[in-house]
Amino acid sequence: MKSELFYKNPKTILNKGTGFLAGYTHSLNPYTGCSFGCSYCYVRAMPVALFRDGEWGNWVDIKNGAANLLKKELQRAKAKGNVTIFMSSSTDPYQPIEYKEKVTRSLLEVMVADPQTSF
Numbered sequence: 001m002k003s004e005l006f007y008k009n010p011k012t013i014l015n016k017g018t019g020f021l022a023g024y025t026h027s028l029n030p031y032t033g034c035s036f037g038c039s040y041c042y043v044r045a046m047p048v049a050l051f052r053d054g055e056w057g058n059w060v061d062i063k064n065g066a067a068n069l070l071k072k073e074l075q076r077a078k079a080k081g082n083v084t085i086f087m088s089s090s091t092d093p094y095q096p097i098e099y100k101e102k103v104t105r106s107l108l109e110v111m112v113a114d115p116q117t118s119f
Contacts (some may be wrong), residue, residue, distance in 0.1 A: 004037035067106035
């Protein structure tokens with residue numbers, strides 16, 4: 001079954017690193033949701049999946065303008081100190097829609113252009 005795709009315009013792209021990600025200053029997810037819908041995935045039990053219409057694995061939010069958001073937010077975050085980012089803590093960065101949308105690729109290009117940040 002194909003996943004339903006939703007195009008979103010998020011206000012932010014970086015999330016504060018907390019919980020098991022406390023060793024990082026931020027987490028970064030190129031998509032919300034995941035078309036694979038793995039039965040063992042811990043994200044299916046998280047609020048992002050529980051309070052959403054549609055079964056986990058049947059929907060994906062595509063984050064429009066993700067690379068531009070990351071550029072802006074990196075500058076702000078670096079002004080406060082060192083930045084370390086854990087990428088794709090709650091989605092697969094290379095699910096099928098990546099072939100067309102290239103959100104993950106655009107984020108990686110921003111990271112490569114900014115070698116002072118740890119990823």
